[in-house]
Amino acid sequence: MIKKLFMFALVGGMFSLTACAAGGSSTESTPTESTSENTTAAQSTAETTTPVNTEAQEVTTTQFTYTTEEWKAPEEYGKVIALTFDDGPNTTTTNEVLDVLEEFDVKASFFVIGTNISEETVPVMQRAVSQGCEINSHSMTHDYMNSMTDEEILADTEQVNQLIKDAIGTEPKFFRPPYIATSGKMFRLIEMPFIAGYGCDDWDPAVDVDTRVQKTLEQSRDGAIILLHDAKGNSQTVEALRQIIPELQAQGYEFVTVSELFYAKGIQYVPGLKKTFSAVPQ
Numbered sequence: 137m138i139k140k141l142f143m144f145a146l147v148g149g150m151f152s153l154t155a156c157a158a159g160g161s162s163t164e165s166t167p168t169e170s171t172s173e174n175t176t177a178a179q180s181t182a183e184t185t186t187p188v189n190t191e192a193q194e195v196t197t198t199q200f201t202y203t204t205e206e207w208k209a210p211e212e213y214g215k216v217i218a219l220t221f222d223d224g225p226n227t228t229t230t231n232e233v234l235d236v237l238e239e240f241d242v243k244a245s246f247f248v249i250g251t252n253i254s255e256e257t258v259p260v261m262q263r264a265v266s267q268g269c270e271i272n273s274h275s276m277t278h279d280y281m282n283s284m285t286d287e288e289i290l291a292d293t294e295q296v297n298q299l300i301k302d303a304i305g306t307e308p309k310f311f312r313p314p315y316i317a318t319s320g321k322m323f324r325l326i327e328m329p330f331i332a333g334y335g336c337d338d339w340d341p342a343v344d345v346d347t348r349v350q351k352t353l354e355q356s357r358d359g360a361i362i363l364l365h366d367a368k369g370n371s372q373t374v375e376a377l378r379q380i381i382p383e384l385q386a387q388g389y390e391f392v393t394v395s396e397l398f399y400a401k402g403i404q405y406v407p408g409l410k411k412t413f414s415a416v417p418q
């Protein structure tokens with residue numbers, strides 16, 4: 137099999153800026169319409185996206201390599217969306233989320249916390265991979281990394297990436313900063329694209345199932361990354377998923393991993409943009 141390497145570039149695009157640096161928010165807030173000004177501004181600047189080489193079997197970016205053998209050609213995708221889950225893995229809620237994904241035959245991405253990776257939870261991560269899901273990093277300790285030193289950021293990242301590699305055989309491809317709190321140091325030192333996403337505050341038990349469903353559906357659009365949580369005990373999100381997935385399927389969405397979302401849209405993250413993606417450009 138001929139394996140071609142190719143590069144494609146993105147400058148600017150429809151990404152959302154997120155909370156950053158000094159004293160980041162105490163909750164995991166996510167970008168909403170309030171960032172649309174930034175988005176529009178970013179779009180109006182140079183956006184140069186070159187077409188994807190559909191013959192390629194392997195995609196190499198400066199950040200990561202992934203195979204596309206199981207993926208169709210980018211132009212064959214319709215509306216795509218990526219469900220993502222933070223704060224696992226655990227043996228309860230993560231498995232319940234996987235049960236729902238399995239039932240509806242959809243893929244998602246899990247952004248795991250290193251300290252949650254254990255003998256008990258490694259099989260859960262492996263189950264996720266066997267269902268076509270992707271495992272990404274949500275840091276080692278879930279601390280505010282924007283106040284860490286260079287050494288601390290590097291140590292944290294190295295540790296969690298190694299644990300993930302030990303568990304599933306590959307390092308994570310994407311990084312979600314705890315609390316979506318970022319800093320220049322983090323962008324300089326963490327060599328993975330930063331992902332935020334559109335959330336429904338589902339880390340808050342006071343947000344009921346209907347609200348989670350409604351807010352997620354309102355924010356869903358082609359190329360979006362949906363931010364949810366599979367933290368232990370978050371059964372309201374499991375319940376919400378049972379409504380969110382069939383509704384979005386009825387609207388014609390295909391659920392893909394974050395890697396596949398970028399691939400489907402022909403986008404390569406370019407380091408140094410100091411952006412956190414909540415969606416990929418159309």
Ligand SMILES: [Zn+2]
Pocket residue numbers: 164222223274278314315
């Ligand atoms: Zn988190």
